Amino acid sequence: MRRFLVAGNWKMNTNRASGQELAAALAVDSPAAEDGVEVLVCPPYPYLTTISDKVAGSGVQVGAQDVYFEASGAFTGEVAVDMLRDVGCDYVIIGHSERRHVMGETDETINRKVKAAIAGGLKVILCVGELLSDREGGHTESVLDAQMTGGLADISEQDGKDLVIAYEPVWAIGTGVTASPEQAESAHEHLRNWIANRYNSTFSDNVRILYGGSVKPDNAETLMGQTNVDGALVGGASLKPDLFVPIIDAARKLATA
Numbered sequence: 001m002r003r004f005l006v007a008g009n010w011k012m013n014t015n016r017a018s019g020q021e022l023a024a025a026l027a028v029d030s031p032a033a034e035d036g037v038e039v040l041v042c043p044p045y046p047y048l049t050t051i052s053d054k055v056a057g058s059g060v061q062v063g064a065q066d067v068y069f070e071a072s073g074a075f076t077g078e079v080a081v082d083m084l085r086d087v088g089c090d091y092v093i094i095g096h097s098e099r100r101h102v103m104g105e106t107d108e109t110i111n112r113k114v115k116a117a118i119a120g121g122l123k124v125i126l127c128v129g130e131l132l133s134d135r136e137g138g139h140t141e142s143v144l145d146a147q148m149t150g151g152l153a154d155i156s157e158q159d160g161k162d163l164v165i166a167y168e169p170v171w172a173i174g175t176g177v178t179a180s181p182e183q184a185e186s187a188h189e190h191l192r193n194w195i196a197n198r199y200n201s202t203f204s205d206n207v208r209i210l211y212g213g214s215v216k217p218d219n220a221e222t223l224m225g226q227t228n229v230d231g232a233l234v235g236g237a238s239l240k241p242d243l244f245v246p247i248i249d250a251a252r253k254l255a256t257a
């Protein structure tokens with residue numbers, strides 16, 4: 001049985017005070033690690049230390065929204081894997097659609113980041129997802145395949161033991177338009193089959209595939225209730241405890257069903 005992962009991607013939101021308040025509320029809701037559901041928050045870089053301190057000892061884990069692939073040196077503005085470990089991160093999101101489409105990250109860059117993160121002991125959430133034009137043109141699966149092939153180049157089964165995939169259709173991110181449960185399940189099933197073909201079925205059975213894109217309390221249970229959906233990567237609704245906690249609760253309900 002795959003354990004649900006509900007992850008909040010705060011993006012470039014919050015400040016020191018509001019982030020601490022949010023983290024404190026989540027730590028109260030998740031006082032200890034749970035069997036069925038993992039809870040994760042991914043604040044902006046400057047607040048990672050303070051948020052890690054805030055959730056220390058609770059069931060809430062901390063991740064970063066990106067990382068650089070070099071270990072150290074003259075890379076102005078970048079942040080290394082060891083630095084993230086040093087400030088309490090367990091996870092890192094790599095290849096988010098905003099990194100791909102706003103910052104111009106390629107699959108090659110994303111792959112270098114995935115390799116560096118895994119080598120340095122961070123758990124990777126690799127994001128993939130098609131544009132609306134890809135979907136309308138009938139190219140969803142080929143786009144996902146290319147992102148998986150590129151992002152996971154040279155990653156062995158052993159490397160990928162903590163790998164998480166997030167399927168985030170770009171047209172559903174921050175738009176209020178959610179993929180239907182059928183659209184999500186179909187993409188997730190495709191991704192799981194891709195993993196089974198590239199690796200093997202034991203590995204693909206264990207990899208968690210999160211859905212992301214306008215997840216809200218009222219659609220979370222149906223989306224995460226799909227066979228191949230193992231949690232959610234939540235943007236907007238992760239910024240308010242009264243929206244994020246019901247999404248975690250939906251996963252708790254499914255985990256004990």
Ligand code: PGA
Pocket residue numbers: 009168172173174175176212213214215233234235236237
């Ligand atoms: P959203 O963002 O929930 O605001 O659509 C999801 C994401 O980009 O991870």
